[in-house]
Amino acid sequence: MHLPKRYLITAALPYANGLKHIGHLAGAYLPADIYVRYLRAQKRDVVFVCGSDEHGTAIPIQAMKEGTTPQAIIDKYHGIIKQNFADLSISFDIYDRTSSPVHHETSREFFTMLNDAGELETKETEQYFDEQAKTFLADRYIKGTCPNCGYDSAYGDQCEKCGTSLSPDELINPVSTLSGHPPVKKKTTHWYLPLNRHEEFLRQWILEDHKDDWRANVVGQCKSWIDGGLQARAVTRDLDWGIKVPLPEAEGKVLYVWFDAPIGYISATKQWAINNGKDWEPYWYDKETKLVHFIGKDNIVFHAIIFPVMLKLHGNILPDNVPSNEFLNLEGDKMSTSRNWKLDMQDFIDDFVNRENGGPQLVDALRYYLTQIAPETKDSEFTWKGFQDAVNNELVAIFGNFVNRAFVLMHKLTHGKVPPLHNELLDEKDHEMMDEIKKAKARIENLLEGYKFREAQFEVIDLARKGNKYMQEKEPWIKAKKKDAADATPEQSAAFQREIDNCMHICLQLCANLAILINPFLPNAARKMIYLMKVVEKMLDWENAGSMKLLSVGYSLRAPELLFRKIEDMEIQEQIDKLKNNSLPVPGEAAATTAEPAIAPVTDAPGHTAIKPTIQFDDFAKIDLRVGTILAAEKVEKADKLLKLSVDMGFETRTIVSGIALHFSPDEIVGKQVVVVTNLAPRKMRGIESNGMILMAEDAAGKLHFVRPESMINAGSGVS
Known part of the structure; x- marks a missing residue:
């Protein structure tokens, strides 16, 4: 097999407009990380790039929701997402961002080259314009009634109730979300990438050259698009937020986010090269480079049709493969940010990794389960019960159990050292086990090279399962009793010890092999294993897999430590309750089946303030309530009522000025949790x-009380 000189691996750029959930993790980032860790273990030249996608209408829309600026939004979520990936052991060589100067420069150069070469065309079209806000409206800035289901708050690109993809022209009674007024149609000129010119190339390249080595879902979706006839696609739009189009006649226009985002892979590679004193160009121009895009199925068209056309026109290499996963559902339903039916990476980190008895072993637990249920060929489902079963019945009971038993028995039966192998006494079971170790390497390697990560991980666990079976059949603990029996002769005792030695030697060499083979999937467990074996990280090089000489005879190993812990029923029930209690109704549907009558304002109840006017659920849903921990407090000069608080929000520390100084001294509230x-x-x-407000309750005597959780919880936890 001819090996490329180098590999460039990309994972889809996550949008920096909010937290990312485990569906995103399972779709693109975890499989890419497994593949990259395997390539590194193979000592291949590989660069793994990703970064935050920070342009497009979703950013300013989120800024409006949070009452802040687009720059503040991308700074906030870029930092959170980058840290989430690091916390879950996703090992990017660089996690960049599309707001960087290098990216802006690279994107403008890309556009200019295509435009100057005549590969773009201009068209004048009519688009919706808000006369009050004096701006053209992106699809997400237009709302109206969905023609499919009648929901009266559908967006110009999609109805969030029925999920139908829409265009603004299809909406009934459209209005601008900026002014609330109906928009008008106004002429505007944009630049387009004429995909229709490249149908023949795409048909040959995808449907012929890659029909056998690309996943069926990728080839199938591409075939549907190509057979339907490709259309010219706008590469610019009328927006304030984004990369300015580098033409004097394009005032007020930016590059369309779908055009600039994939160029982020190139700019990230450039930045990596700058940071490391490398040359970036071979990774994008040398045909000896293997380019692989890991994506979710909603990104297939961009990475398998549109971006390859851009790369071809720009003179770059084309992707060798575009492994795309289907969607990951959650507890019987599709993940939905708008309905809060999701498990964010941050929530898993807070609830498992950062808690006592959490840490790296639970990072690996999540990685294991997501790989086990990876939606490689069809949609799959995350359930908390499934997570518990996978961890307890496989990681703990099979893999962890074998490694732990091997170390425990080594310390009991061979004085904590690797015993010798007595070749003359090896029997059929010994040879079968050693043969399985050698064969497993080739099977797993072939599966990883073919992007079949579920099957590859299964093979590693299955090898540990065979190790447990082998140990059970050899029964070294029974032989130890026979060796120490009062009626055993010295010759018999010596013979039993040699049998014990052989069993333990093979089991310990299997442990070393398991560390190498599990490393791409569960890197934290692999490093814990080489710590227990007192060997250097170089042992994890792939070339060492299959060897029966990884641990030297007579070498002392550390005392056993559990690799994984069981997930308790209480933890699972807590997560299920949290998911159900925090979920929101489908847009356009009532939260409950029976509508309750509106509460009339109370105006004459003694001792009570009047209830404020009734609001809709959507109004309340805009409020973001989170638990914070007061780190410091001090009085504000010349203000009797004000305290200046430093509050840990989990993702950042905020300054909040609160009018509670007449009720609390600074010293007594430090360490308290607040909403x-x-x-x-x-x-x-x-x-x-002041960046926020503390919620307080006032009793009949006018005394203020903190609204806070019953017991200490992680700062940043949501309140609903």
């Missing part, structure tokens, strides 16, 4: 910018 309105627009008080 914070986190998306309140900043407000200056006595020259101090």
